[in-house]
Amino acid sequence: MNFENNLAFAKAQDNSDSLRKFRAQFLFPKSKGKDFIYLCGNSLGLQPKVAQDVLKLQLDNWANYAVEGWFEGEEPWMFYHKELKKLMAPLVGASEAEVCPMNTLTVNLHLLMVSFYQPKEKRFKIIMEGGAFPSDQYAIESQVRFHGYDPKEAIIEVFPRAGESILRTEDILAQIKENGEEIALVLFGGINYYTGQWYDMKSITRAGHEIGAVVGFDLAHAAGNVPVKLHDWGVDFACWCSYKYQNSGPGGISGIFVHEKHFNTDLNRFAGWWGYQENKRFKMEKGFIPEAGADGWQVSCTQVMPMALYHASLQIFQSAGSIVPLRNKSITLTAYLEFIINQVNIELGIEQYKIITPQNSADRGAQLSIIAKEKGKEIFDGLVANHILGDWREPDVIRLSPIPLYNSFEDIYLTGKALLEVSKQVLEL
Known part of the structure; x- marks a missing residue:
């Protein structure tokens, strides 16, 4: 043009x-x-006009049903997250079973690393982009310390070449290959918050798997912004916030993705009762049995109000195609x-x-x-x-x-x- x-x-x-x-x-x-001419949706999306209506509806449900709202009304809270899963999945190229709205971004990053960062002997390092958002830096640093490693030895950061602002894909792939025997986890942002660079997620995933590592992404600046194909690319896990490009409000609920290839594997996880098998959850029995799919990574019960705001915005995305x-x-x-x-x-x-x-x-x-x-x-x-x-x-x-x-x-x-x-x-x- x-x-x-x-x-x-x-x-x-x-x-x-x-x-x-x-x-x-x-x-x-x-x-x-x-x-204002608002050009800050990469930090906090605007409020949909319908947001007040959806909150009012849930407040009315609370007023009219109280605790029975978990099972009564047009959208019982017990199953409300399933409505969101249908709308979330197309935005990240996943099946409904592979996604779940829950918690906040850094909490989910930690929960997923519990499952997917499993350092062993020589293979204990995490490779990430240099200059990642501090939440990623702090979460990764604390995870390697939790496992008894020195971040200076366990974290590989890939920086742009001298005099350049963005990373070259060939440099990322070369570092993955060069350190292949020592890398346990490849964990990048989908889009770098500072430069706006969208990394070649497909190539990074392939390179990580070729050296035997697990591959995950923080999609805080990618989900709802660019088309990603998490399932088709074979990404192992991902998480994102929903308050930037997806307009769910300040501190809005996060989303996770877990590839279906991991559903029947015996992965470590920090369990909570909302991740327990749904049809037996209220029996309150000992011994954690996870719900199928990404829902099995849930810990605490559904956050109804933040979920309602996210639902409102997701319906706008659906209307837009x-x-x-x-x-x-x-x-x-x-x-x-x-x-x-x-x-x-x-x-x-x-x-x-x-x-x-x-x-x-x-x-x-x-x-x-x-x-x-x-x-x-x-x-x-x-x-x-x-x-x-x-x-x-x-x-x-x-x-x-x-x-x-x-x-x-x-x-x-x-x-x-x-x-x-x-x-x-x-x-x-």
């Missing part, structure tokens, strides 16, 4: 957008009565943002902004991470003052995420216009 840096072009794209109606289903933050049409729009919308940022540099006459997110759409999702070479924080604050809300990351990166469910091409054009004006003021050009 030949992009144009003008309002008429942006509006024309919006008018031909088959997904434009979904924007009206979300609430935008305001300041002084004016909506799940991930494929959203991805198609996302590719174009993010490319338009890239074009606009480059146009700002041209009009400023300097390369003030450098995009460190991969240029190839196959290597990124709905996010651009932009280095501001001069006075980045002042410029970011200027954008906020002009009702444009992205995300600031020290020391010099502005993250902007055009979300296909609720962002428009006009949003992108107006962001570029404001960025140019703010830059001229702050940089005194």
